[in-house]
Amino acid sequence: MFKQRVVFVHGAGSFGAAAWPRQHGLALSYDALFLRRHGYDPVAEPVESSFEEDAGILLRSLADDGRGAVGGHVVAHAQGAVAAMMAAVERPDLVYSLTLVEPACLSLTAELPATAAHIALMKPLLDVRHQLSDDDFQREFVRRVYATDLQHPATVEEKRSARRLRLQVPPWEAPLHIVPGVPTLVLTGGWEPLYEEIAGYLRETGALHRTAAGGHRPQDSIEGDRIIRSFIGDASRVQARAS
Template structure:
């Protein structure tokens, strides 16, 4: 099961992982408010978690449970689902996880929150384009071309309507095999990965910036981890 972040959604968010559908019953989810036609709505950690849990609870064949691969904000719903129903989660793969509420008091996360919180506090007074432009400037230190197409404008609105990641009610997931994959480019994500590593997760890095799973090494890390966990589960069941 694949849970996207704030940009592309559904299968489009996982170009390197499409082929996993040949070996697994792969589901490429759409989080709450992500739709190709309907207008975006305010994000909801609870609604995203419910989407993940519904999909885990029934794969259409009466079976239940699966591996979760989640990127950025999608990692929040993945972790919340695993806390609520660890029996349904075979493993967690968290790619550049935006789990800021876990590390809010650590230096890199605290600095990021200090930078971004004033922007989120006025997001409902800003246009979609103005919020997106300032968000990109603060996070990536670059300028973004004005959205032109209908989908680009919907994407700008979705970004403005995302709840701040540091407000997510997150807890550590006990007993669920977890891989954290980061791009090694941003201290914020390395800090989160280090925190999760201290709680038992495996941490790997791969080139690719905020999308390391798009690189050959990152894709290989995702596939190898899920395969290894699957073999271990089969061995315990036999």
């Protein structure tokens, strides 16, 4: 039986299937792919992130299954939402639906109050990221975003994670545009005005906005997972009727 594809795009931190623990079960009903963004590898040293490379990875996962272009549903978290939106703008024919979880699409709302305040707070740090050590950057990043102190990374993977964080291109530099005609869900955790502001902007352009507890990872909550599955299920039935 043919299964529609669902492609998951992670944010910072964990990647691949590890970034979507509650969504693994979707593989029973869908052809589920859990991507690794550019520069994310369990062994290789991290490299500078790239919006374009990430979008390319996503589009290739939608366009090639050995039988030609098939398309699919896209679920993306945080910085991964940037690549998801870029891919949907470039090839809306391949994106059946778009689920953006706490999307870091700051370039869309750069002039709105919460986003402007966040950029003003983080830009001085991002501007000097190449002059800082991985540890120093991560510690200051966490202090500014979460107002808490962080211990120095100890394990090899913690050190790689710190380097990946430092090498992320600022999300407010992303060349984003509104996605034309693709059913879109925005899921937020209701904890941070920045993400609620982005969600409000996307809602005004036609997206469906839902909130579930869970902070920056509402997809890990029972309700957040239910919302994602329900939206994809509705979109998959619409796509099946159109096929």
